Structures are given as C-alpha cells and as structure tokens.
Amino acid sequence: MDITPIINKLNTGLFINGQWRDAEGGKTIDVINPATGDVITTVADGSAADAEAAIKAAGDAQADWAVTAPRDRAEILRRAFELLIERSDDIAAVMTAEMGKPFAESKGEVAYGAEFFRWFSEEAVRISGDYTLSTDGKNRLMISREPVGPCVLITPWNFPLAMGTRKIGPAIAAGCTMVFKPAKLTPLTSLMLVDVLKEAGLPDGVLNVVTSESARRVVTPWMESGIARKVTFTGSTEVGVNLLKQAADNVMKSSMELGGNAPFVVCEDADIDKAVEGAVLAKMRNGGEACTAANRLFVHSSIADEFSQKLAERIGSMKVGNGLHDGTEVGPLVDQESLDKVAALVDDAVSGGATVLTGGGKIDGPGFFFDPTVITNVPAGSEIRTTEIFGPVAPIVTFDTDEEAIALANETEYGLAGYLFSENINRALSLAEKLEVGMIGLNTGLVSNPAAPFGGVKMSGLGREGGRVGIDEYLELKYVATPRS
Numbered sequence: 001m002d003i004t005p006i007i008n009k010l011n012t013g014l015f016i017n018g019q020w021r022d023a024e025g026g027k028t029i030d031v032i033n034p035a036t037g038d039v040i041t042t043v044a045d046g047s048a049a050d051a052e053a054a055i056k057a058a059g060d061a062q063a064d065w066a067v068t069a070p071r072d073r074a075e076i077l078r079r080a081f082e083l084l085i086e087r088s089d090d091i092a093a094v095m096t097a098e099m100g101k102p103f104a105e106s107k108g109e110v111a112y113g114a115e116f117f118r119w120f121s122e123e124a125v126r127i128s129g130d131y132t133l134s135t136d137g138k139n140r141l142m143i144s145r146e147p148v149g150p151c152v153l154i155t156p157w158n159f160p161l162a163m164g165t166r167k168i169g170p171a172i173a174a175g176c177t178m179v180f181k182p183a184k185l186t187p188l189t190s191l192m193l194v195d196v197l198k199e200a201g202l203p204d205g206v207l208n209v210v211t212s213e214s215a216r217r218v219v220t221p222w223m224e225s226g227i228a229r230k231v232t233f234t235g236s237t238e239v240g241v242n243l244l245k246q247a248a249d250n251v252m253k254s255s256m257e258l259g260g261n262a263p264f265v266v267c268e269d270a271d272i273d274k275a276v277e278g279a280v281l282a283k284m285r286n287g288g289e290a291c292t293a294a295n296r297l298f299v300h301s302s303i304a305d306e307f308s309q310k311l312a313e314r315i316g317s318m319k320v321g322n323g324l325h326d327g328t329e330v331g332p333l334v335d336q337e338s339l340d341k342v343a344a345l346v347d348d349a350v351s352g353g354a355t356v357l358t359g360g361g362k363i364d365g366p367g368f369f370f371d372p373t374v375i376t377n378v379p380a381g382s383e384i385r386t387t388e389i390f391g392p393v394a395p396i397v398t399f400d401t402d403e404e405a406i407a408l409a410n411e412t413e414y415g416l417a418g419y420l421f422s423e424n425i426n427r428a429l430s431l432a433e434k435l436e437v438g439m440i441g442l443n444t445g446l447v448s449n450p451a452a453p454f455g456g457v458k459m460s461g462l463g464r465e466g467g468r469v470g471i472d473e474y475l476e477l478k479y480v481a482t483p484r485s
Contacts, residue, residue: 030042079199258461262294308376
C-alpha cells in the first residue's frame with residue numbers, strides 16, 4: 001500500500017487559533033515507520049513560545065465557546081464522526097505507517113475512536129441540572145453543570161486516534177476549549193483528526209495543537225499558565241504522578257489513565273477454547289502495546305498444559321510483518337527502545353527458569369519486530385511479572401485455588417483492567433468483586449467501549465473516560481440559592 005499521496009496532502013504544522021503554522025525557528029521532528037525504520041515525513045517541533053500562544057488562544061476562546069448552544073456543539077461532533085468514517089481508509093493507513101499495527105486493526109481503531117464523537121454528540125444536549133427547595137422551604141436551590149474551562153490534553157502513541165477522540169469529544173460537548181499535545185512518535189493521525197474537526201466547523205481557538213520533541217517544553221507552560229483549569233493524560237504512571245504534582249499548584253481538575261498490568265484468570269471450569277481466543281484478543285490486540293493488555297496469565301494447574309499448548313499454537317501461527325501488507329496479524333513494536341525492553345524481560349524470565357513454548361526473541365530487521373511469544377513456568381522473581389510488558393509476550397503462571405488466583409492478580413500497584421474466564425456465573429461474579437481493577441472482561445478479552453466508563457484504580461489512574469460519566473470530567477457544579485418571595 002503506497003501512502004505517499006496521503007502523506008503529501010497532510011498538514012504537519014502547529015494548529016493555533018484556527019491556523020496552521022510553522023514552529024518557532026522552523027524546527028521539525030522526523031516521523032519514523034517502525035516496520036522499516038524509514039522517515040515518513042516531518043512535523044513541527046513546537047517551542048515553549050508556541051505553547052504559550054496555544055494556551056492564550058484557548059483562554060481567549062473559552063467565554064464564547066462556553067455559551068455556544070449545546071445542539072451546535074453536538075452537530076460539530078456528529079459531522080466529525082461522519083468525516084472520520086468517510087476517511088477511515090486514509091487515516092488507518094497513516095496510523096499503521098507511523099505506529100505499526102496491522103491495517104485492519106487501524107481501521108477498527110478509527111471506527112472505535114469515531115464512536116466517541118457520536119456518543120458525546122448525544123451527551124452534549126443532555127447536560128442536566130437540578131431545581132429543588134431547601135429543607136426549611138425558604139430558598140430555591142438551583143444547580144447547573146458548566147464547563148470547567150480550558151483543558152490540557154496529552155495522549156499516547158499506541159492508540160493515536162481513539163485517545164484523542166476520547167478526550168476531545170467530551171471537552172467539545174461540555175463547552176471547554178483545549179490545548180492538545182499528541183505523542184511525538186505518532187503525531188500524523190492526530191493532525192488528520194484536527195483537519196476533520198476544522199472541516200466539521202469547530203470555531204477558531206477551541207482546539208489548539210502543538211507537536212513537540214519535548215513534552216515537558218510544551219506541557220509545563222500550559223500547566224503553569226493559570227489559564228488551564230483541567231488536565232487529562234493517558235500514559236505512564238511516572239509521568240502522571242508528575243502532572244498531578246504540577247496540577248496541585250493551580251488546583252486543576254485532573255483525570256489520569258495510567259499504567260496497567262492486567263491479570264487474565266482462567267478457572268478450571270472455563271471453556272478452554274473460549275479462554276484461548278479471549279487471551280489472544282486481550283494479549284495480541286495492538287501487538288500487546290496496550291494498557292489493557294493481558295500481562296499476567298493465571299491458569300488453574302489442572303488445565304494449564306492444555307491451555308498453554310493451544311495458546312502457543314494460536315499465537316505462534318500469527319503472521320508477523322509490515323502492517324500495510326495484506327495478511328499481517330502482528331506488526332512491529334513502536335521503536336528500538338520498546339523492542340529492547342521486551343527482549344530483556346523475556347531473557348530475564350528464561351534465565352530464571354521459564355520455558356518458551358513459542359517465539360522468544362527479536363526478529364532480524366529492518367524494523368522493530370519481536371516474535372509472538374508464550375512462556376510458562378515463570379518464576380516469582382521474574383521482572384516480567386511486575387512490569388507492564390507492552391509487547392506480544394504471554395507469560396503463564398499456574399494456581400490451585402481461587403484465593404491464590406486473587407492474591408496473585410492483586411499483587412501489583414496497578415488496577416486498570418482484568419479478565420476472568422469461568423462457566424460458573426456465581427463464582428465468576430464473586431471473583432470479579434475481589435479483583436482490584438476498574439474494568440473486567442468476564443468471558444471476553446475486550447473491555448473497551450465508548451458507552452462504558454474506562455479507567456482504573458490504585459496507580460492506574462483517576463477518573464473515567466467514556467460512558468455517561470465521561471462528560472462529568474469536563475463539568476463543574478454551580479449552585480444558586482434565591483429566597484422564595
């Protein structure tokens with residue numbers, strides 16, 4: 001698939017106050033195809049001064065945008081949804097080129113990401129309040145929900161469209177302006193999203209986008225501006241903690257979707273074939289580069305051999321290659337650093353006594369490829385049991401009792417997603433109640449849905465994105481009391 005004609009039409013500058021512009025000094029960043037190591041194109045490398053211009057534009061636009069009719073905001077989102085679907089092939093091809101996932105998965109992400117615009121277009125006209133009387137009957141109590149104000153949006157590289165729409169959608173619906181920092185590894189998909197919103201009629205200054213080699217260079221001026229009233233971030237726990245510290249200085253509303261280390265529990269009464277397919281989906285989606293990925297597979301000892309062999313056969317047969325080529329099921333990791341990390345985790349486990357059933361090593365380049373891997377007998381001291389893998393590696397550990405499974409699953413600082421497979425619904429729900437996570441896939445390997453609240457507990461974050469509660473993160477309550485005459 002030749003994406004050159006698409007790339008040649010892209011806007012690759014900064015988007016500030018409705019205009020595309022070069023970065024200060026004309027600096028640029030190379031965008032690399034992880035399947036080949038080649039430079040796709042360059043994008044603007046924004047400076048602190050560029051960031052300051054962006055947050056000023058968002059601040060200046062906030063008052064007028066906040067009083068825009070909810071129906072008008074809804075129609076912009078609806079048009080943007082339709083444009084994303086219309087352009088899904090082009091967007092998916094660019095996403096695959098800059099991130100690596102197979103083209104079919106990229107198309108799936110466009111469809112998933114677009115749904116956030118459709119969902120929040122419907123929520124925009126349903127922002128409600130309350131009216132009641134005080135308990136003594138002397139006052140009318142009126143409660144409204146109003147936009148929090150300018151928002152800082154920071155997204156990761158692994159789902160470059162959906163992570164943008166999941167934040168931009170509710171902000172638009174609520175009446176908030178935005179400054180947006182896409183990931184430096186995958187900026188092109190985000191910039192295509194900006195073009196869609198501009199064409200859909202989003203007013204100047206409502207969304208301002210600064211790409212940059214250095215997130216700190218851009219985000220720090222936003223956090224310290226005194227203009228921004230909310231920050232929303234998807235990424236590592238380490239960065240999220242630092243952002244929360246910065247947010248505290250200005251008491252900014254914050255929502256954080258951070259790291260994960262999802263357990264995948266297979267009970268002895270599970271349908272093994274269904275559990276294997278669920279594990280493939282939960283582990284191999286996005287090549288394992290997902291915060292919801294099944295990182296630690298806990299399988300009852302009585303079925304562990306059968307499950308492990310079937311999973312190894314299924315994962316070992318997956319076709320690895322350039323995501324733009326037909327038939328590819330697993331693409332490259334996003335960069336050399338990610339490849340080296342995954343290889344080191346597997347080597348550490350194997351040196352400690354783990355057994356490789358399939359895969360186990362790097363694939364010769366070009367590109368950053370790792371063999372889809374299943375390992376068993378993973379010892380307790382292995383780093384792979386405590387570290388978010390972010391790669392196509394499924395480590396299997398056995399258990400004998402439900403209590404042991406829950407203890408193993410909860411033995412982590414993270415609590416984003418978890419998966420349970422059991423044909424006994426009462427047992428499954430009882431185990432689900434004990435898992436310390438924000439989302440659970442029960443007999444399914446997929447939890448993400450625009451209509452559901454996405455988020456975690458413990459060190460996996462604060463707040464929820466999507467679902468009915470997703471818009472609440474962008475609204476503040478206001479209460480007005482007035483005497484009854």
